[in-house]
Amino acid sequence: MRPIFLLILLLSCVTDSLQAAESRVQAETVLTYFDTPASSLYTTGNSVYTIQADVSSQSDPGLSLHINGKGQKTQTGGHRLDDISAAELELGYLEYQGDQARFKARLGRQYIHEALLVNVIDGMKVQSDLGRYFSVSLFSGQPANIYNADEQTAASTHGGRLTYFSRWHRFSLSYQQFESSGTIEETGGINLETTLPVGLSLTAQSRYDIARTSESSRDIRLSFARRWLSPLLHLFGKDGGKQGPAPLSIVAGNYPDYSYLGTELSLPTSTRTRLFLNVRNYNYVVEKNRSRYFSSSFQWKISLQGYLGAETGLMQSVNNDNRYQLIKLYGHWKPLYRSIPLDFLNSEMTLTNYPGKPASSSGSLFMSIGCGKAFQDDKWNLQFSSQYSHAETHKARYTGFLTLTFHYGRPT
Numbered sequence: 001m002r003p004i005f006l007l008i009l010l011l012s013c014v015t016d017s018l019q020a021a022e023s024r025v026q027a028e029t030v031l032t033y034f035d036t037p038a039s040s041l042y043t044t045g046n047s048v049y050t051i052q053a054d055v056s057s058q059s060d061p062g063l064s065l066h067i068n069g070k071g072q073k074t075q076t077g078g079h080r081l082d083d084i085s086a087a088e089l090e091l092g093y094l095e096y097q098g099d100q101a102r103f104k105a106r107l108g109r110q111y112i113h114e115a116l117l118v119n120v121i122d123g124m125k126v127q128s129d130l131g132r133y134f135s136v137s138l139f140s141g142q143p144a145n146i147y148n149a150d151e152q153t154a155a156s157t158h159g160g161r162l163t164y165f166s167r168w169h170r171f172s173l174s175y176q177q178f179e180s181s182g183t184i185e186e187t188g189g190i191n192l193e194t195t196l197p198v199g200l201s202l203t204a205q206s207r208y209d210i211a212r213t214s215e216s217s218r219d220i221r222l223s224f225a226r227r228w229l230s231p232l233l234h235l236f237g238k239d240g241g242k243q244g245p246a247p248l249s250i251v252a253g254n255y256p257d258y259s260y261l262g263t264e265l266s267l268p269t270s271t272r273t274r275l276f277l278n279v280r281n282y283n284y285v286v287e288k289n290r291s292r293y294f295s296s297s298f299q300w301k302i303s304l305q306g307y308l309g310a311e312t313g314l315m316q317s318v319n320n321d322n323r324y325q326l327i328k329l330y331g332h333w334k335p336l337y338r339s340i341p342l343d344f345l346n347s348e349m350t351l352t353n354y355p356g357k358p359a360s361s362s363g364s365l366f367m368s369i370g371c372g373k374a375f376q377d378d379k380w381n382l383q384f385s386s387q388y389s390h391a392e393t394h395k396a397r398y399t400g401f402l403t404l405t406f407h408y409g410r411p412t
Helices: 002-013 147-153
Strands: 021-035 045-057 062-075 084-097 102-109 120-130 134-143 156-165 169-180 182-193 200-209 214-224 232-238 258-268 273-284 287-303 307-317 324-333 345-353 361-375 380-391 395-406
Touching: none
Parallel strands: none
Antiparallel strands: 021 045, 021 395, 045 062, 062 084, 084 102, 102 120, 120 134, 134 156, 156 169, 169 182, 182 200, 200 214, 214 232, 232 258, 258 273, 273 287, 287 307, 307 324, 324 345, 345 361, 361 380, 380 395
């Protein structure tokens, strides 16, 4: 953790040389401890360190640098597993943003949202608008999530996406080719997003295996958002090329592997209180399991951004392992009293009972508390949270999160 704080301190000391740039550095430490039986193979200690740094021009267009690294230390406390230490660069790229047609170009290790097979690559991506209603993005490089160096050198991927968009609709066609050890995979994709003024929205995604000339997966979401009612329908299917060539074959009558239908009813009971009622139905075709979840929650607004709440829930399922009852209490306080040197405070406690399991493993407990404080006109931001849980897999699990953010050049 020491190099992370040294980097933040260095950037905060060289503000004179950053007059033309906006800089943001965020460091996070996660410490986890497990209390498990001596015969267990579970780790007893885990430390994860992440750092994210962004340096960009205060005005567009311009260059920006983005880095996201991660380190991990696992201690087994004398168990049969060996201690593990690892570090990796998750993201690291240079981006140029043009002043016309929303042009962007990235070079380095980056996440590709348009990708269908490999999401993180070491390579280049460009995107730009084509007139008023179309945009295009192209990418090419080597996959970054292959840990064997020889395989990564031999592997390559490229592809792109063409998008038509208007005020209420967005339709895109995607393509990606992945080559490794002489094997070539080609996948096409169709994405549709539609939003109507009445609050109805539809999102549909379909992936197409070009070699098998068949649809490999599909995902459809239909939602309706109003102030008091929010139903949602979600259908997902993955068949490995058995459904035939029709895009979005769920619409053609093929039954999905997973479906979800639910709604939330929000009822204001007074100017500061609100009642929420939830009903959800899950259907897992592969596992041959149906589940229904019912919950009610009550929320009390105690300040402009603060609230207290309580929730009770019941899950009914064909599978005994998926049956449970829960009680949740939660709260968020902001702003706090002037005598308390914190900007916000939140907490949560959840009790869960599993009636289908033996008495020794029929319950679990989760508790968390978090707080935060900003310094020097929000240039420095410190957040801390801790969690405790007790469940069937562990007697006790303690987790602490410490996040420190330094932001220089923030517009006022």
